[in-house]
Amino acid sequence: MPHPHPHPLPLPHPDVAALLARSNRLGSDARNTNFAGGNTSAKGTAVDPATGGEVELLWVKGSGGDLGTLTESGLAALRLDRLRALAAVYPGVEREDEMVAAFDYCLHGRGGAAPSIDTAMHGLVEAAHVDHLHPDSGIALATAADGEKLTAECFGDTVAWVPWRRPGFQLGLDIAAIKRDNPQAVGCVLGGHGITAWGDSSDEAEANSLHIIRTAEAFLAARGKAEPFGPLLDGHGPLPLEERRERAAALAPLIRGLASTDHPQVGHFTDTEPVLDFLARAEHPRLAALGTSCPDHFLRTKVRPLVLDLPPGAPLELAKARLTELHTAYRTDYQAYYDRHATPDSPAIRGADPAIVLVPGVGMFSFGKDKQTARVAGEFYLNAINVMRGAESVSAYAPIEESEKFAIEYWALEEAKLRRMPAAKPLATRVALVTGAGSGIGKAIAHRLVAEGACVVVADLNAENAAAVAEELGGADKAVAVPVDVTSEEQIAAAFKAAALAFGGVDLVVNNAGISISKPLLETTAEDWDLQHDIMARGSFLVSREAARTMAEQGLGGDIVYIASKNAVFAGPNNIAYSATKADQAHQVRLLAAELGEHGIRVNGVNPDGVVRGSGIFAAGWGAQRAATYGIEEDKLGEFYAQRTILKREVLPEHVAAAVFALTGGDLTHTTGLHIPVDAGVAAAFLR
Template sequence: MKDPRDHPTVDDLVARSRRLGADPTTTNYGGGNTSAKGTSTDPVDGEDVEVMWVKGSGGDLGTLTREGLSTLVLDRVNGLKQVYEGPEHEDEMHELLDLCTLGAGAAPSIDTSMHALLPTAHVDHLHPDSIIALAAAADGEELTKRCFGDEVAWTPWRRPGFELARRMEELLRANPDLKGVVMGGHGLTTWGETNEACEQRSWELIRRAQAFLDEQGDPEPLGSVRAGFEPLPADERHRRAAALAPVIRGLASTDQPVVGHWNDDPLVLDFIARQETPRVVPLGTSCPDHFIRTKVRPLLLDLPTDAPLEQQIERLRELHREYREEYAAYYRRHADEGSPPMRGADPAIVLVPGVGMFSFGGDSPTARIAGEFYVNAINVIRGAESVSTYDPVPEAEKFRVEYWWLEEKKLRRRPAPKPLTGRVALVTGGGSGIGRATARRLAAEGAVVAIADLDGAAARDVADELGARDHAIAVEADVADETSVQAAVDEAVTRFGGVDLVVNNAGLSLSKSLFDTDVDDWDRQHDVMARGSFLVSRAAARVMAAQGDGGDIVYIASKNGVVAGPNNVAYGSAKASQAHQVRLLAAELGEHRIRVNGINPDGVVQGSGIFAGGWGAKRAEVYGVKEEELGQFYAGRTLLQQEVLPEHVAAAVFALVGGDLHQTTGLLVPVDSGLAQAFLR
């Protein structure tokens, strides 16, 4: 059967959508819709049928593909008008859209009816900052008239759905020369008879609105900068963000684990510093896409930038308690017997003077995107205040969207989160061998990963593989250096909001007899493994304690910490130190619910940086085998007769941290295919 999306009109629609979605000030991530109408073949009877292709639910204009489109038979959608019984039944119309589709495709979005009922070949519905600034102003209708004259109509706020679609259809039929409609508190809808005409009209109206704001608006709409609230210098800002992020993330994770994202863009810092910010922030955001992502309002710290850190932390805790109480009251004010359960009372956006914005979500992309939405909101607030007064959608209407059962249904369609979703991992020596395999496994199970390695290029390769924009970062770090370790942990904290899971994997080895081992050999191995693990664990444990939600520290030790092998005094002693650190830290950190466990692998030859760096040749020489046969030699002395691979060690790490062993700490797990000499007694 031919896919109805395999059509030249679709190719043009996708290209137009991507151009419009490329700029977040034109439409936010996941927001807006574009559509095109044309003729396709009904696969049942082979007859031509008029259809509409429209961006489906949950898709994003900037990255749209044909798979993200819904295809609907126009006559069927228009036929819904015959069974429509009024606004109280409009959600039923959305459910019936599934019966109007042709072939496979994305689920229809809530704006689908509007695109279908408008009698034009192409329609764009966007959320431009400049337009929403007019739409969210107290006198938005008058401003729209001043900006566009009679070329663009105004329609008051109404929640998206079939009733709004009918009103838009009536507006255009009554005024066929209209170029578009500004929708109160919501956005812009435009149209055209060709793909090019529709897109050009969208750009024209967006630019005209921005020019109107630039020419007519107050350049400082939120007043002057408050004394004492100016942005901190970059280095100090980074240090304060690293200190505050774990605390804020811990608060934001009260109901469920979240990942964080820090934004110190000058626009954000300036907004937080202004005189009128304490007035406008509690008003929340306006566009429905905004407040679904950012919650009803942010949390704003009300202390100056020079307030002591401990004072800021204590005040954040007070404000968080108040926020949760207010959010619960908001829910109670508007919920009825049909409302979904409250989803959580923690803020998604926290604004800290001089430092920036911390945004949170169940995973890293969601956290980043929430922050991007609030940047859109800042632009809207500034624009509205520059020409009028910011007057967003009323609270009751925000609740009707946030707890809309159609929105709840969309959330329930999401796949179950992976076991490590919402957790931040730091893997040392992550650029190769066991570290690389571990980073891959943790990322595959839902964690975001900071890959720390002395070889920065190797760490970047792994981060790029895992998805460097949202899912991983590379940190060039020397674990033997205290300053470097702290910088690596701070990098993870400022990027993802904290650290929950540390894998002490960085290592090196020299194979020498006691007589041939000099002090430098001894110091070098103990500096990296014994000292390095201590430094990483200490820095990370401080973050975990600040978060207040426990955590995991895993040591990649070795069976050499137990087995007395030949020509191995420095390496074996360093590994024994790591093994005992597991026990010591498990005993000390239990009060913070931080679990500390370790893994004792046998020799992991394949993919190992250590073995490739000369250790393999030396060990092969000790055992009298060829270097290329070393893996088989190790396997041959085990009970299972199997070689240990990096992936086996990574699997053991996941077993310890994946959720089934929450009550386990102080354990050393052998991953050695059964090496009797290494049995723990």
């Protein structure tokens, strides 16, 4: 018998609980720090299980975590006595990187999360609670040409200035000395980087952090000039909303293809007012060329963006041609940047494509290995715009030296962090559009594609069903819903535009939308025939045509998969309209495979049969019609279909989804024009 009062999970240490609550509050406000940026810590005592005595510990946010969502598992736990003892064996800045490995010898027990490079800052500063954050207002002062003077004007002697130093053990020693020598200070501004604050309690540290951030905001607002980015450029104002989105959707596949020259990327589009205003101003080319400064920024945005140097009203084809030229120049410049600073020990170049592309009057395109990474890169560049605005409003924006940026971007420790990341899933970076994805086979396909790493556009006539499936799949970083009637050219074009704005384009299309009308020939009306063919034969043609346009523009190849049917090759009774249109779809596969191969687009099909469970078609009346044809009860239809197969197994939507993945997951790279039966074995439908 189970114990009637099971032991509850142990509560976190009080100092840990306070640290997590403070971290979540600070991290949930973008004014305080960026996603996954900054770190917080607490010092306290706990019982050492090895001795039974008390031991002083440091709990600090581990490498790669996010303050807004930080939990106890995201903390590193270290013994303070051993961490502080490292100062005596510190070999100097020339061997700085060795200290991160030394942190492993300070861990308490299993130690929790991997300690970050900023651990020394938290452990060496003599304060019970320490916050290191990347607020836009603080970085604006940190990157101003006369940042030290402005910091003194803003805070007096209550906030110290720390000249730029790469994050590491020496920076921790520097800040510890500054706090020791300035007992009146509640924190410091780190040149080119961010802020650090401290307190004797968690509440005091949080209050001091917020004091620095809000005081800097107020100082910039009061002292800043009205137009820090200069006057408006003639003809560079934002296009009207609909025209802007239309232009963005037209440019997105090309830009995504360019940004994926070295490695496939997922895209994100932003046209918020701060971005559009920045791109409308006279100083944006100069400032964009200076690049970002805070290490968290340029690690995600690269040292600088690609900026289109044409006004919004330039002809679309001219804009595309110019973007292609600028991309070639960007890659040349980035290679030169790498060559200027790389040493024999530097990691290999990780790719020369831009992570941020700015188009005046339209907005910002950002790229990453998945949607979240692409979105966060855009958020970081928005942070950079805010930083530039603040610095230019009171001084001049002066980011850290290019050599320092390179040293961090190609830091051995950063490379080690990248290598610790899990291997990418088979469909990572791929964007799929699945028609009829609101239920049945289409829904199962959408779920499988997302599980394998893809982003999915859930297209369905039923907008409510599509939205529900997109939410099930994880929301906007995984899937978006679009209502689509596949008989409408306009709605199909709109769906592909939505895909371009959400993810940058489309790589994988599944033609799954369909209905079925089961009648004998003499009872089949012309309306029945036309409806059946409009949705499946014509609809698949229209979707494939739009897909081919997008894929050819991207230049990344692609996959088009038709969910046809066993009935495409098997002649069954009372099924003329459905089977004929499925045969049409099956031959579209062959025709398009032959035509689109030159673009690297593979076209294949899946021929299911008897997929009853979860099927929208069967639930809408097809099941009752087929059951009547075979003289059985409708709820026995799946069992009936299974028993007439060779394997005697019922076919489920998930089995069709597995076939789609088999065709697109990377192993069948040289296969096109294939039809895979998923029917548990129907000899009369064997392909010959």
